[in-house]
Amino acid sequence: MEKNTSNFQRYLKQFIKLLFGLVECFVHWLFSKIYRKDESKLPPIEDFILMDSASTLAMKIRTGKLTSEKVLESFIDRIKQVNPIINSVVATRFDEARKEAKSADEIIRTGLIPLEKLEKEKPFLGVPFTTKDCIPIKDLIHSSGLVHRRNNISEEDAKVVASLRNAGAIPLGLTNVSELCMWWESSNNVHGRSRNPYDFSRIVGGSSGGEGSCQAAALSAFGIGSDIGGSIRMPSFFNGVFGHKPSPLTVPNHGQYPQPITEEQNIFLGIGPMCRRAEDLTPILKVIANKSHLEMMRLDEPVDIQKVRFFYQESDTDSFLVSPVAQEIKDLFPKICIYLNKAHGIKASKVSFKSFGKSAPLWFANMKAPSGPKFKDQLANLDGTINPYVELLKWTLGMSQHTFVALATCLADKTGCKYGDSDHQKLVSMRNDLKNDILDLIGDDGVFIYPTHPTSAPYHNEPIFKPFNFSYTGIMNILGVPATHIPMGLDKNGLPIGVQVIAKPNNDRLCLAVAREFEKAFGGWEPPSTV
Numbered sequence: 001m002e003k004n005t006s007n008f009q010r011y012l013k014q015f016i017k018l019l020f021g022l023v024e025c026f027v028h029w030l031f032s033k034i035y036r037k038d039e040s041k042l043p044p045i046e047d048f049i050l051m052d053s054a055s056t057l058a059m060k061i062r063t064g065k066l067t068s069e070k071v072l073e074s075f076i077d078r079i080k081q082v083n084p085i086i087n088s089v090v091a092t093r094f095d096e097a098r099k100e101a102k103s104a105d106e107i108i109r110t111g112l113i114p115l116e117k118l119e120k121e122k123p124f125l126g127v128p129f130t131t132k133d134c135i136p137i138k139d140l141i142h143s144s145g146l147v148h149r150r151n152n153i154s155e156e157d158a159k160v161v162a163s164l165r166n167a168g169a170i171p172l173g174l175t176n177v178s179e180l181c182m183w184w185e186s187s188n189n190v191h192g193r194s195r196n197p198y199d200f201s202r203i204v205g206g207s208s209g210g211e212g213s214c215q216a217a218a219l220s221a222f223g224i225g226s227d228i229g230g231s232i233r234m235p236s237f238f239n240g241v242f243g244h245k246p247s248p249l250t251v252p253n254h255g256q257y258p259q260p261i262t263e264e265q266n267i268f269l270g271i272g273p274m275c276r277r278a279e280d281l282t283p284i285l286k287v288i289a290n291k292s293h294l295e296m297m298r299l300d301e302p303v304d305i306q307k308v309r310f311f312y313q314e315s316d317t318d319s320f321l322v323s324p325v326a327q328e329i330k331d332l333f334p335k336i337c338i339y340l341n342k343a344h345g346i347k348a349s350k351v352s353f354k355s356f357g358k359s360a361p362l363w364f365a366n367m368k369a370p371s372g373p374k375f376k377d378q379l380a381n382l383d384g385t386i387n388p389y390v391e392l393l394k395w396t397l398g399m400s401q402h403t404f405v406a407l408a409t410c411l412a413d414k415t416g417c418k419y420g421d422s423d424h425q426k427l428v429s430m431r432n433d434l435k436n437d438i439l440d441l442i443g444d445d446g447v448f449i450y451p452t453h454p455t456s457a458p459y460h461n462e463p464i465f466k467p468f469n470f471s472y473t474g475i476m477n478i479l480g481v482p483a484t485h486i487p488m489g490l491d492k493n494g495l496p497i498g499v500q501v502i503a504k505p506n507n508d509r510l511c512l513a514v515a516r517e518f519e520k521a522f523g524g525w526e527p528p529s530t531v
């Protein structure tokens with residue numbers, strides 16, 4: 001009898017899964033008809049300055065091979081040429097940046113500071129960068145995509161921006177986000193929608209989607225994103241660039257809006273680099289990290305890849321609510337295994353953590369706060385609250401200031417377990433068990449490779465039909481591990497794909513070394529236009 005029941009449950013599960021799969025295929029087909037493929041391509045990259053890594057540009061500026069002014073004008077020209085097509089950059093400070101570039105060139109021209117000192121103290125002197133519109137730059141808009149904040153001008157830099165300025169880098173502008181950074185497509189009623197440089201009908205991801213597309217299209221030398229559920233790694237994945245969510249509390253979250261409500265959320269949230277070249281990840285992280293954490297992270301300690309133990313899992317063991325991992329993404333794993341074996345004699349081990357199948361409920365439960373503002377209060381910019389039902393009604397009439405997805409998130413806020421109830425406790429302890437199991441497995445010298453996302457970039461608005469796909473990245477936030485997205489080529493539709501690599505907390509250097517290794521082996525960023 002028991003056997004019959006469990007067989008029945010298995011068949012029912014498979015049937016529902018099949019049904020979900022059919023609906024997903026239908027929705028994808030429907031969206032492909034709505035958003036007919038725009039065959040036009042991004043203008044070619046004709047200026048080779050745009051192809052250099054930020055570190056190379058810094059070296060060339062420092063040694064007088066290039067001027068900061070020249071580098072800056074190259075990126076300004078590229079923004080003017082490309083941004084009207086993809087809408088990645090939403091605020092600029094070209095004139096101020098020009099003055100700062102002139103000063104940087106002046107410092108170098110006078111030769112008063114020895115080269116070694118410049119390299120150590122101002123490693124990014126004269127290099128222009130962008131950050132997302134939730135990590136403030138003084139005197140620019142700080143809206144986080146919220147209409148209530150469209151006139152909000154930041155009075156100070158976020159700490160990471162201040163650190164980058166101290167290191168000589170020049171803030172060039174802000175990039176687009178999802179409303180309040182809580183969705184994985186970047187579209188809002190302040191700045192509009194960003195478009196994927198590889199196919200304009202596809203999403204750029206979120207919430208640092210403007211930054212992902214900005215990096216892919218070479219609109220700045222490097223960028224800064226933030227990530228509490230995948231907001232650095234998903235846009236990096238959809239746009240084929242590198243992105244690193246650092247170990248908990250290594251980079252100050254100061255200035256980010258919205259701020260985390262609980263200490264746990266502060267631990268899950270990470271600000272980190274997004275860039276076209278893997279070699280830039282470590283020097284940027286060194287500049288923005290808290291000085292107190294730098295010693296623990298030993299970022300300068302060389303990593304011998306041959307001594308790293310590799311583990312991997314190709315999917316979350318196929319949870320219900322999440323799309324199956326696309327075959328071309330699954331195919332990356334045997335490629336990685338063959339490469340590691342041939343190049344380094346490493347045998348990567350396949351593992352299967354079943355709890356990954358519960359990544360979405362685990363993320364939602366562990367993000368719960370016992371008290372404090374709700375998402376609907378955040379949508380009112382913490383000045384009162386909004387009524388999501390009224391706003392939804394207004395939305396259907398085209399009269400709401402909010403995106404549909406932000407309003408749906410308010411309603412989702414009310415569902416699931418309550419902080420402290422038995423379901424919540426169960427999911428917290430399941431997270432703790434999973435964390436212990438993974439950390440036991442990888443130890444101090446291991447890494448774990450996992451898909452960053454199950455499919456390449458969907459069409460605009462399509463994520464509404466697969467909201468929980470973000471759980472591939474979200475799970476790593478609540479496990480409190482560093483995680484790097486590594487681009488690994490394009491799929492048959494010409495869209496970027498790749499994997500994420502995680503390590504034990506404070507072992508970011510292992511993730512970053514693997515990123516550099518896989519870039520060498522598999523090519524890394526592929527420009528979305530001809531060069």
Ligand SMILES: CCCCCCCC/C=C\CCCCCCCC(N)=O
Nearest residue numbers: 181183227228229230231408412467
């Ligand atoms: C049919 C209605 C579908 C909409 C349901 C919306 C429910 C909310 C679901 C997921 C929200 C979490 C997305 C996290 C995105 C990344 C966050 C981050 N800043 O790292």
